Amino acid sequence: MTCALTYDLIVSWERELTALTARIAGPLFTRPEPRQAFADLVRALLADVPRKNSWQLADHIGHTSAHRFEHLLDRAKWDVDALRDEVRSYVIAHLGRTDGVLIADDTAAIKKDEASVGVADQYCGATSQVENCQVMPLLTYASDAGHAFVNRRLYLPEPWAHDAERRGRAGVPQHVVFRTKPQLVIDMLTEELAASTPFRYLCADAGYGRDPHLRAFCHERTLGYVMAVPVDLPLVAVRGGTEPVGHVLDRILSLGQAGIWERRSCGTGTKGMRVYDWSAVSVTVAGQAPAPGYAHTVLIRRSASAPSEVEFFLAHALTGTALPELIDAAGMRWKIEENNEHGKDLLGLTQYQVRKWTPWHRHVTITMLALAFLAVTRAALPADADEVAGEGKDHRPLEALPR
Known part of the structure; x- marks a missing residue:
């Protein structure tokens, strides 16, 4: 009975993931190749891959090189904000409640180079000291049903914002100006209000x-x-x-x-x-x-x-x-800390090897979709299935789907 239930659940997760990526990819891409690469990347992020960069993800999914994923993240033509909107709609459709909350926080990706967009010596919450890192303010939506990221920004420090040559190399759009982290949260809140995201409170540190x-x-x-x-x-x-x-x-x-x-x-x-x-x-x-x-x-x-x-x-x-x-x-407020942890440890939120503005946003937003799928899947688990998984609903999300 237990084995049959587990098998049925796995089959249903596979079917739901395939349907989700197909529904989103349809209007997002004009060609079948990026549609398939998109579906493959989401699936690979959900898998048990030690280091979730393009090469190891490609190897796991059966690609002969990382070219398809690199093309998807960098050169392919598609609207990453449209994907962000799809992630939000998916989260709200399954986890949305009138008494839900939006939670603002930022997380950091420590980097060794200085060319990656937004990298600078700045405060890193993960280590509580100044590090060479990128900082990303994020919004989590949380309710009694579950929680997942619904919006994101990349913080561009003032030296970056005012350096035209550096901006050009990193592909920073001309309309992007310096904004403090709280101002970036205001920008995201404005988008959530325009999208009619249901929430009762904003929470933050x-x-x-x-x-x-x-x-x-x-x-x-x-x-x-x-x-x-x-x-x-x-x-x-x-x-x-x-x-x-x-x-x-x-x-x-x-x-x-x-x-x-x-x-x-x-x-x-x-x-x-x-x-x-x-x-x-x-x-x-x-x-x-x-x-x-x-x-x-x-x-x-x-x-x-x-x-x-x-x-x-x-x-x-x-x-x-x-x-x-x-x-x-x-x-x-602590729900966003869990999202940060799961995003980094399970899904490779900060394990990217991209350096430019557009690839950064694409990687992070695709990772947000993978996390949202995990949150929605866990919210739908029957009580006895949670026992099969050996985890409580309020603890770690499901870590992976089968290959």
Whole structure:
């Protein structure tokens, strides 16, 4: 019974992947050769290939050289943003919920060369230090059904943005100008709004939560958010003037411990339930009013095992929103970390050997499709099939399809 169920599932995954790539490739490519190369590349990314560069992927799929994949990524004529739109539509069709969230974060690809587009000595979140790397801001869509990337940008540092010769060699389009990482997230949010992506909150870490322009964008468009913020975020003080958000904790602690903290889970991680102590205080952000009908709340999250470890979140939500809803949204932020991990470790998100603007976007977007297929496949698994796979639905995705 178990073996038959496993075989039936594998056959259905194969059939669904073939149908998905055929449906997307049809309008995307005018010739059959790139259509087939596209389908082969998605399948190879999903396979158990040690190093997912064009040569090893081509060898796995049975190509005599990497030429077909290299042509697909570089010289073939097709619209990569149309593929991005297809990825989003596929994710929303299967995982979309009215209470879903969009999560912004960036990840980095460490590189040895200096010619690859966007490579510079810059902060790398993976190592928490300055590295020669590319940085890519990403958007994940997450709901109770699952989570996957739906949008992407390549961060172009200022030295790159203002160097015409370097831009030309890397194929950077003329319309691309320098944008900070929060500005790139604003650009992606604008696209998600235009696409009617259903979400209740934007979630992000303090690198984005501290940006007043990103917060203002959300206020102007009446968007909810729950974003981590730094301890020096300026708030209007009770007695006038301003104070850093860190003083809120000092003030509530001075009232005594009773009733201040509420122990709650903010979701399930790889090690089980993530349980913290939480406190919430209504605040006024200095120089920034919330949208009509909305209010600002500071959430303070304290480690249950190490009380000195504290993180602050700023929530912009409808007046009267219950605390558990805001805590749940804060906990969803980690879904993009899982996508980053799975994209890199399972699908070769940063294992590309391309150097130019267009091939970079094509590789990353095709990888996004592969990750979306895994997320949708896992969401559709019956409970007993999860037991067959030996994994929980909230843990690692299905790693590969058969050759």
